[in-house]
Amino acid sequence: MPLSQVQEGARTVLKAIDGGHELRGRLAALGLLPGTELEVIRNSGHGPFVIAVKGSRVVIGRGMASRIEVELGQP
Amino acid sequence: MTDTLEKTITVAVAGNPNSGKTTIFNRLTGARQHVGNYPGVTVEWKEGSVRRGDWRLKLYDLPGTYSLTAFSDEELVARDFLLNHRPDVVVDVVDASNLERNLFLTTELLEIGLPVVLVLNMSDVARDSGHRIDTHLLARRLGVPVVAAVGNKGQGLEDLIEAVTEVAISGTSLPGPADLCREAGPATEALAHLSTHSGGLRPDYGPVAERHLKRIAALLPTGESARWRTIKLLERDNAVLEEIPDPEVRREILHIAEEFAGQADKGATDTVLAASRYEFITKLCDGVLRRDKQDGPSVSDRIDRWTMHPVWGVPIFLGLMYGVFTLTFGLGNPVMDLLDRGFTALGGLISGLWPAGGTSPLRSLLVDGVIGGVGGVVVFVPNIVLLFLAIAVLEGTGYMARAAFVMDRFMSKVGLHGKSFIPLLIGFGCTVPAIMATRTLESRRDRLITIMVLPLMSCGARLPIYALMIPAFFPSHLQGPVLWIIYVTGIVLALVGARLLRATLFKGENTPFVMELPPYRLPTVDSLLVQMWTRAWLYVKKAGTVILGAAIILWFLTVYPKPPADYVVPAGFDKTTISSETQFSQLQDPAQIQSAELSYSIAGRVGRVLETVLRPLGFDWRIGTALVGAVAAKEVFVAQMGIVFAVGEVDETSDVLRHRLRERYAPLVGFCIMLFTLISTPCIATFAITRQETGSLKWAIAQNLGLTLLAWVVTFIAFHGGTMLGLGGT
Numbered sequence: 001m002p003l004s005q006v007q008e009g010a011r012t013v014l015k016a017i018d019g020g021h022e023l024r025g026r027l028a029a030l031g032l033l034p035g036t037e038l039e040v041i042r043n044s045g046h047g048p049f050v051i052a053v054k055g056s057r058v059v060i061g062r063g064m065a066s067r068i069e070v071e072l073g074q075p
Numbered sequence: 076m077t078d079t080l081e082k083t084i085t086v087a088v089a090g091n092p093n094s095g096k097t098t099i100f101n102r103l104t105g106a107r108q109h110v111g112n113y114p115g116v117t118v119e120w121k122e123g124s125v126r127r128g129d130w131r132l133k134l135y136d137l138p139g140t141y142s143l144t145a146f147s148d149e150e151l152v153a154r155d156f157l158l159n160h161r162p163d164v165v166v167d168v169v170d171a172s173n174l175e176r177n178l179f180l181t182t183e184l185l186e187i188g189l190p191v192v193l194v195l196n197m198s199d200v201a202r203d204s205g206h207r208i209d210t211h212l213l214a215r216r217l218g219v220p221v222v223a224a225v226g227n228k229g230q231g232l233e234d235l236i237e238a239v240t241e242v243a244i245s246g247t248s249l250p251g252p253a254d255l256c257r258e259a260g261p262a263t264e265a266l267a268h269l270s271t272h273s274g275g276l277r278p279d280y281g282p283v284a285e286r287h288l289k290r291i292a293a294l295l296p297t298g299e300s301a302r303w304r305t306i307k308l309l310e311r312d313n314a315v316l317e318e319i320p321d322p323e324v325r326r327e328i329l330h331i332a333e334e335f336a337g338q339a340d341k342g343a344t345d346t347v348l349a350a351s352r353y354e355f356i357t358k359l360c361d362g363v364l365r366r367d368k369q370d371g372p373s374v375s376d377r378i379d380r381w382t383m384h385p386v387w388g389v390p391i392f393l394g395l396m397y398g399v400f401t402l403t404f405g406l407g408n409p410v411m412d413l414l415d416r417g418f419t420a421l422g423g424l425i426s427g428l429w430p431a432g433g434t435s436p437l438r439s440l441l442v443d444g445v446i447g448g449v450g451g452v453v454v455f456v457p458n459i460v461l462l463f464l465a466i467a468v469l470e471g472t473g474y475m476a477r478a479a480f481v482m483d484r485f486m487s488k489v490g491l492h493g494k495s496f497i498p499l500l501i502g503f504g505c506t507v508p509a510i511m512a513t514r515t516l517e518s519r520r521d522r523l524i525t526i527m528v529l530p531l532m533s534c535g536a537r538l539p540i541y542a543l544m545i546p547a548f549f550p551s552h553l554q555g556p557v558l559w560i561i562y563v564t565g566i567v568l569a570l571v572g573a574r575l576l577r578a579t580l581f582k583g584e585n586t587p588f589v590m591e592l593p594p595y596r597l598p599t600v601d602s603l604l605v606q607m608w609t610r611a612w613l614y615v616k617k618a619g620t621v622i623l624g625a626a627i628i629l630w631f632l633t634v635y636p637k638p639p640a641d642y643v644v645p646a647g648f649d650k651t652t653i654s655s656e657t658q659f660s661q662l663q664d665p666a667q668i669q670s671a672e673l674s675y676s677i678a679g680r681v682g683r684v685l686e687t688v689l690r691p692l693g694f695d696w697r698i699g700t701a702l703v704g705a706v707a708a709k710e711v712f713v714a715q716m717g718i719v720f721a722v723g724e725v726d727e728t729s730d731v732l733r734h735r736l737r738e739r740y741a742p743l744v745g746f747c748i749m750l751f752t753l754i755s756t757p758c759i760a761t762f763a764i765t766r767q768e769t770g771s772l773k774w775a776i777a778q779n780l781g782l783t784l785l786a787w788v789v790t791f792i793a794f795h796g797g798t799m800l801g802l803g804g805t
Contacts, residue, residue, distance in 0.1 A: 019587070021311065022146050023587055024346050025142070025144050025146060025310070025346075025349070026141075026144070026146050026587075026589065027589065028142075028346045028349035028350075029141035029142035029144065029179060029180075029349070030141055030176070030589065030591065031175075031176045031179070031353070033346040033349055033350055033353070034346060034350070035350065036353075041376070042379075042383060044385040045385075046385075046484060047385070047480070047481075047483055047484040048480055048483045048484075048493070048588060050379075050383070050480070050592060053176075054173075054175055054176045055172070055173045055174075055175060055176060056173050056176055056591055056592075057375075057591070057592035057593075057594075058589065058590070058591055058592060059476065059479075059480050059483075059588070059589070059590045059591075059592050060587075060588065060589055061483065061487070061492070061587060061588030061589070062487075063487075063587070063588070064587040064588055064589060067587075
């Protein structure tokens with residue numbers, strides 16, 4: 001399921017990112033790459049997301065979040 | 076002869092954004108630093124130095140980056156410096172409480188092959204939140220010195236300087252291989268399969284990747300940073316690829332990289348190497364990093380519940396912004412008035428050096444040109460300094476990222492990110508620092524759009540124009556609403572303009588909004604002051620030199636050529652002052668003389684030429700002439716109007732001038748003047764800063780022409796629409 005549909009507080013594992021070479025590279029440097037655990041800290045239904053990844057908090061735009069495929073659960 | 080004995084060590088300070096890199100740099104160098112820009116790009120660049128005995132450490136603060144890919148100007152600048160300047164030592168500042176993510180950049184720095192000293196910054200915060208780090212084990216595994224430090228308290232910095240000098244003397248950061256073997260404990264044995272690269276552990280990318288890396292390496296000359304280059308080539312890094320002169324070799328390498336991408340797991344072709352780096356880091360940290368406490372909601376998380384609240388987030392943000400403006404203008408304006416009086420006094424003092432009544436071009440140049448022009452910029456310095464201080468506080472505490480989060484909901488509707496809102500807001504104060512503040516936007520496209528529409532946010536220098544015009548034409552109950560309409564028109568045009576630019580010139584998908592949310596921190600006073608001072612000084616230096624030049628040119632335009640004695644001032648030249656044809660030499664009233672001189676000058680002639688273009692907007696040559704002056708700085712418009720209407724020295728509170736204006740123009744024209752000065756031709760300082768920040772004259776010219784055209788169209792519609800509605804009468 002896309003990250004944009006995940007409820008606040010849920011733990012997920014990143015499966016794939018729908019984006020180009022550059023975007024994937026940028027996200028990887030921030031710790032977002034397939035197999036990483038993501039926790040949704042804030043999703044108020046509109047506006048950007050806050051997720052916890054590798055010990056840091058990252059803001060992700062709603063449009064971006066719909067392009068990140070995740071799976072519920074822990075790795 | 077100490078200079079010849081002194082040895083210099085060049086040190087690059089690298090690290091992630093929010094790792095406290097700049098705090099450490101400021102602590103080390105104090106005020107002995109210099110801010111500049113890398114040529115071509117607008118990445119801020121600082122250097123400073125420290126002396127220790129015979130050694131001088133020359134430090135370069137590299138831009139904060141998460142990796143050394145080629146995705147942003149910051150990253151390109153950082154890697155260009157490391158590869159081409161080859162500093163003697165790289166100080167890698169990592170946030171100890173976020174070790175694993177921060178070590179990602181470290182792996183790249185190690186692969187570049189320069190001696191590295193690792194700084195575990197904010198180690199007090201890490202300890203308090205239950206992170207225990209075995210620095211000795213980490214140092215042994217990586218084969219580099221590791222120093223625990225607390226940047227904002229200055230702890231560990233002497234150790235750091237010592238480690239840097241030692242590394243520079245030995246020319247390598249690696250302890251002897253024997254050392255490493257001797258110290259190797261059971262945990263290191265677990266890492267035995269990782270490649271041991273000249274003494275320290277380095278990432279191993281697995282048999283498939285390593286085989287491809289070998290094939291690429293065989294095509295390249297061996298040399299400095301060969302390993303790093305090879306890895307970047309396998310990642311299909313364009314900038315590294317372009318450095319290879321032989322197109323044949325380039326094709327071959329690209330072929331190998333694509334073959335490798337084809338073999339990797341589907342969906343992960345771009346990140347397979349990054350994944351290997353993280354695997355390496357996980358193994359590296361095994362036994363090095365222990366967590367005593369489980370991560371519960373931190374203090375930052377608790378504050379964020381309010382500042383990022385879907386309902387309360389916006390009012391909190393607006394309240395803070397109100398505070399920023401009250402501080403900037405409330406505290407700044409008294410100082411500004413004082414400076415203004417100081418410059419006026421200085422002008423009077425210099426004027427007094429010449430005999431009274433006489434005319435001297437030199438006096439006029441010094442008093443009206445230089446002091447008037449430079450003074451006009453310098454009086455804004457208190458406001459700018461305070462604004463930069465407020466920004467430094469918002470950035471230093473980490474609130475800026477929250478503001479961007481809160482505003483993203485609204486800004487995304489016009490195709491921009493929340494981050495663009497901050498510069499737009501600063502634009503109400505002054506466009507120049509606002510354009511400088513767009514440096515926080517990563518996407519060049521977002522930056523250009525924001526810069527282009529920024530002058531539409533009505534800056535403080537336009538206020539004197541409104542303060543003159545509104546009471547001249549509107550009864551007191553309409554004054555507030557008219558001012559409000561002017562400001563709102565600017566905001567609406569800026570947003571619509573951004574949307575249009577986004578849909579036309581800057582088409583394409585939305586740049587993904589991704590931003591790290593740093594934990595809240597208490598910034599140190601000296602780091603705030605250093606940041607405020609370096610930025611304000613940049614403003615004074617850049618805008619000051621440009622304004623001085625422009626002021627002298629504009630002074631010349633409004634003063635020369637002088638009318639000859641037999642110049643016949645045309646009848647009806649100004650009904651209110653000169654009733655019939657008069658010879659210039661017969662004019663008595665100094666205000667009339669000044670007015671006739673201005674009309675004869677280049678600016679006056681330009682004003683007359685402009686009249687043909689401005690006529691459809693209801694403007695005459697007088698307004699045209701005053702608009703020429705407004706190019707230097709918007710508030711000059713008021714002074715110029717005073718001269719064309721021959722009422723002598725005026726400011727925005729001049730009732731004589733208001734009376735003259737009311738006689739000549741309808742309120743609708745008064746409104747149109749405000750509208751036109753709001754939208755048209757940004758001042759010369761804005762032009763200069765746009766040129767500097769966009770790196771090209773093209774954008775500065777486009778901004779000027781575009782806004783002036785927009786001003787004409789909007790004012791035309793307002794004038795004719797208003798006339799049709801019967802608002803054109805007096």
